[in-house]
Amino acid sequence: MQKIKAALLGYGTVGQGIQEVIHQYQERFRLLLGKEVEIAAVLVQNPAKQRDLPENVLVTTDFEEIITLPDLNVVLEAIVGEEPALTYLRRSLNKGIHVITANKMMFARHARELLETARENKVHIGFEATTAGGTPIIRTIDQLLQVNRVEKVEAILNGTSNYILTAMNDRFIDFDTALTEAQEKGYAEADPTHDIDGTDAFNKLMILSQLIYGEQPDWLNVRKTGINSLTEADIQHAKQENKKYKHIGVIKKEGNTIIAEVSPVLLSSTHPLHHIDGVDNALAITSDIVGTITLTGPGAGKLPTASAMVEDLVQIFQKEHAEFYEKISEKHAAV
Ligand SMILES: NC(=O)c1ccc[n+]([C@@H]2O[C@H](COP(=O)([O-])OP(=O)(O)OC[C@H]3O[C@@H](n4cnc5c(N)ncnc54)[C@H](OP(=O)(O)O)[C@@H]3O)[C@@H](O)[C@H]2O)c1
Incomplete structure (x- = not known):
């Protein structure tokens, strides 16, 4: 089974909710996307905290280890404050990686720039979780x-x-x-x-x-x-x-x-x-x-916010799938 490779920035209330939902709802992802979702890495601030994560998940305080992961498809961001979140998301988009954020404080200020960067790089940015939490x-x-x-x-x-x-x-x-x-x-x-x-x-x-x-x-x-x-x-x-x-x-x-x-x-x-x-x-x-x-x-909480973010994820990869087949049919029509 093909996998969508994801990295999680932040493992607090929201980050843990995302991990929990992704772990629990693989069957839904298989049905909706024909793929599973794998959280390959998690970025945190305090390396000493105990994390309840599978052993094969990379836990790091160094964003370089995240952005250089081979074949990373999407970054889900749930850290606090404007920086370094903005820099991390900019770099992800510029590298052609989709982004999903819950960070309302950062996004309110930088929505325009990030949406433009996503467009330029032909990737998507999901921000449902920034406004009214789980309410779509x-x-x-x-x-x-x-x-x-x-x-x-x-x-x-x-x-x-x-x-x-x-x-x-x-x-x-x-x-x-x-x-x-x-x-x-x-x-x-x-x-x-x-x-x-x-x-x-x-x-x-x-x-x-x-x-x-x-x-x-x-x-x-x-x-x-x-x-x-x-x-x-x-x-x-x-x-x-x-x-x-x-x-x-x-x-x-x-x-x-x-x-x-x-x-x-x-x-x-x-x-x-x-x-x-x-x-x-x-x-x-x-x-x-x-x-x-x-x-x-x-409007907030671990599972409602995670719900908004995984719904963004499904929508982004459904769009990506549709865009891929659109390109293929254009190519066929041209020959
Ligand atoms: N909580 C909600 O219900 C809710 C709802 C909607 C949106 N949001 C937004 O979602 C984001 C996360 O909220 P939260 O409640 O999950 O916060 P939280 O419980 O305080 O967790 C924040 C997480 O981010 C990590 N972190 C903070 N600064 C970092 C940095 N500079 N580099 C790497 N990791 C860093 C922390 O690492 P450590 O674990 O090492 O401390 C922690 O894992 C915020 O922007 C918030 O506004 C939250």
């Missing part, structure tokens, strides 16, 4: 709304802040108690600043902008307000009026200008995002033909 928003917009023009997206893009707002609303607890609870349950990052100040939602909104409009607004013109500006009294007052505060990212175009904002918004009970509670993410996409579609699902 990227593919919905990119492939299922091709004739429709997306006019506006309103979205809950951070599970931690949604959890906190839900807890404050439903159980009358204060912001700090709700945040501590989210951390204890493993929903919030050890440093939750970017969850609650809107930076994480902002990054995802910029990725959506790149996808929908092919560009991003000037970051300095995007207003970003966190949920820490809300008090218990604000939330309870809203509840009395049958309304809820939700942390909403909005993106739309007015004329040629992209308007984007992340802020707490008071929603009436008829709004499609009013009932999205707990750690879920949700996106209300308004398009010119279909109207408003709402997608809801897990």
